[in-house]
Amino acid sequence: MTRRARIAAALAVGALAGLGAVALTPVRVGSREQVFEIPKGTWARRMAGDPVEILPDTLYLTLGLQDVLVLRNLDDVPQTFGPTLLMPGQSFRLPFALASSYPFACTAHLSGQLTVVVQPTPETPWARVAWRFRGWSRALWAGGSKLFRR
Amino acid sequence: MPATRSRRRFRSSACAWALALAAVTAAADTAELRAGSFDPPRPAPDFALSGSNGAELRLSRFAGKVVLLAFGFTSCPEVCPTTLATLAEARKKLGARAAQVQVVYVTVDPARDDPARMKQYLAGFDATFLGGTGSEERLAAVRKDYGVSAERRGSGQSYGYSHSSFTYLIDRSGSLRALMPYGHSAEDYAHDVAILLGP
Numbered sequence: 204m205t206r207r208a209r210i211a212a213a214l215a216v217g218a219l220a221g222l223g224a225v226a227l228t229p230v231r232v233g234s235r236e237q238v239f240e241i242p243k244g245t246w247a248r249r250m251a252g253d254p255v256e257i258l259p260d261t262l263y264l265t266l267g268l269q270d271v272l273v274l275r276n277l278d279d280v281p282q283t284f285g286p287t288l289l290m291p292g293q294s295f296r297l298p299f300a301l302a303s304s305y306p307f308a309c310t311a312h313l314s315g316q317l318t319v320v321v322q323p324t325p326e327t328p329w330a331r332v333a334w335r336f337r338g339w340s341r342a343l344w345a346g347g348s349k350l351f352r353r
Numbered sequence: 354m355p356a357t358r359s360r361r362r363f364r365s366s367a368c369a370w371a372l373a374l375a376a377v378t379a380a381a382d383t384a385e386l387r388a389g390s391f392d393p394p395r396p397a398p399d400f401a402l403s404g405s406n407g408a409e410l411r412l413s414r415f416a417g418k419v420v421l422l423a424f425g426f427t428s429c430p431e432v433c434p435t436t437l438a439t440l441a442e443a444r445k446k447l448g449a450r451a452a453q454v455q456v457v458y459v460t461v462d463p464a465r466d467d468p469a470r471m472k473q474y475l476a477g478f479d480a481t482f483l484g485g486t487g488s489e490e491r492l493a494a495v496r497k498d499y500g501v502s503a504e505r506r507g508s509g510q511s512y513g514y515s516h517s518s519f520t521y522l523i524d525r526s527g528s529l530r531a532l533m534p535y536g537h538s539a540e541d542y543a544h545d546v547a548i549l550l551g552p
Contacts, residue, residue: 286389
């Protein structure tokens with residue numbers, strides 16, 4: 204066996220082991236809540252012409268893992284946030300019990316709509332692989348968008 | 354003197370425990386709701402509209418009852434009939450306790466929804482449901498207070514509205530406790546209303 208073949212074999216074994224770990228390791232998240240906050244001063248920034256974006260157009264939750272949406276208004280004025288009007292200092296906690304796509308009217312978005320996608324609990328190895336890759340790709344995309352905006 | 358001091362200390366610690374217990378109970382109640390809950394709850398903004406029963410419809414009149422407050426229009430093809438049918442079914446599930454629940458349906462279409470039309474429409478779901486209508490300005494003010502959107506779509510006689518589809522849950526003391534998104538079952542409503550009604 205040549206050196207190149209040995210390296211290729213080692214890489215293939217490593218990739219398979221990695222895939223196995225991704226597929227077999229149980230999925231865990233820190234909290235069942237996904238929290239979004241309107242920071243203090245947001246209204247003033249918007250009035251000054253700064254297009255502050257807090258909620259993405261689409262939110263992804265996972266049933267049984269992270270299936271509670273929490274919205275908090277830390278600003279000094281009432282804000283329409285997601286599906287509801289929140290007073291200063293008020294929070295809104297919305298649990299989901301069914302995997303589905305939930306559209307909400309939301310004036311904070313240009314499209315006028317916020318969609319919450321609640322995915323089923325990833326119970327099979329392949330579902331765990333797909334769930335993890337979707338999460339990583341969304342994190343990469345979000346990071347890239349932030350860099351691009353700068 | 355020492356006896357008075359110890360009595361005072363007992364009273365203040367009893368008050369502190371009672372307050373803590375009330376806070377814990379309220380938090381536990383809220384945590385169990387299937388609807389989205391507000392923390393802290395705020396007083397539900399009061400309003401006075403023309404009721405479908407011919408009388409003034411004032412929200413504060415329902416203090417002591419749980420109010421389910423929805424917004425829509427009687428020509429709505431899907432969302433409103435589904436929501437109202439669900440609320441009617443939830444009342445049936447509550448049995449005798451349904452007498453302590455009031456469904457209030459506020460129109461976003463005052464041009465077509467007068468009290469008589471709303472009465473006839475709502476009676477098709479549940480004769481106890483009350484509708485509210487009024488001037489365009491008054492209804493817009495109510496929607497603003499509740500963060501409800503309503504946008505007219507289409508023209509001529511066949512126009513419609515794209516409107517907020519959720520239902521507010523207001524507790525016996527008039528606090529805006531929760532918001533049930535569209536699509537929840539009658540069982541979910543009955544579950545949450547039972548919590549708000551208390552033992």
